Amino acid sequence: MKLLLLAYSLLGPPCKVYATVAASDAWVVATQQLPLRKQVAAVRQRLACDARVRGPVPAAALCVACLTAEGQRAFRAAQEKQRQAEAIDPRPLGVVLFYLIDGQVVAPADTAQWQPLLTRRQVQKIDLLIGKNAAVIAGTRAQGGMVIISTRRQP
Incomplete structure (x- = not known):
């Protein structure tokens, strides 16, 4: 007690x-x-x-199709990094x-x-x-x- x-x-x-x-x-x-x-x-x-x-996390307002191929890869990599960080975050x-x-x-x-x-x-x-x-x-x-x-x- x-x-x-x-x-x-x-x-x-x-x-x-x-x-x-x-x-x-x-x-x-x-x-x-x-x-x-x-x-x-x-x-x-x-x-x-x-x-x-x-x-x-608010969705990014971005025209992915407007990016170069390199920009699209960088955007997807950043999204994946964000998903991984969210997956290990212990907070509800x-x-x-x-x-x-x-x-x-x-x-x-x-x-x-x-x-x-x-x-x-x-x-x-x-x-x-x-x-x-x-x-x-x-x-x-x-x-x-x-x-x-x-x-x-x-x-």
């Missing part, structure tokens, strides 16, 4: 993997209904969990949100950047967007949803 409590305190609550955009959207809608204090806690948890998830595949904090893109794995900013005192506003609303701002990067966080900047 003590070991379980120690693991919980170090790692936080167990992470939920959102396998579909619909499941992720449901989380966004539910989180939108929370007061700001609870939104901050939910977003902190989701950010930490998204760092442990492998998001879908899931929907990862797109995060902006004070206008800066934040990678979930970069905890040193976002953790100090996401305290109840620092966060002024959280906007949670899904679907077309997220796509208008961030395009395909936000296909799974988007979180925009505004903090109280220190003078």
Whole structure:
């Protein structure tokens, strides 16, 4: 029991993997209904969990037929290398949100950047967007949803 409590305190609550955009959207809608204090806690948890998830890799928008034979070989080799890297990646595949904090893109794995900013005192506003609303701002990067966080900047 003590070991379980120690693991919980170090790692936080167990992470939920959102396998579909619909499941992720449901989380966004539910989180939108929370007061700001609870939104901050939910977003902190989701950010930490998204760092442990492998998001879908967007397909390259490239006219392969337009490439030279050498370019086509290089493209196929790069695709194969990407497939191999995905095959050995131990992280589960899931929907990862797109995060902006004070206008800066934040990678979930970069905890040193976002953790100090996401305290109840620092966060002024959280906007949670899904679907077309997220796509208008961030395009395909936000296909799974988007979180925009505004903090109280220190003078």
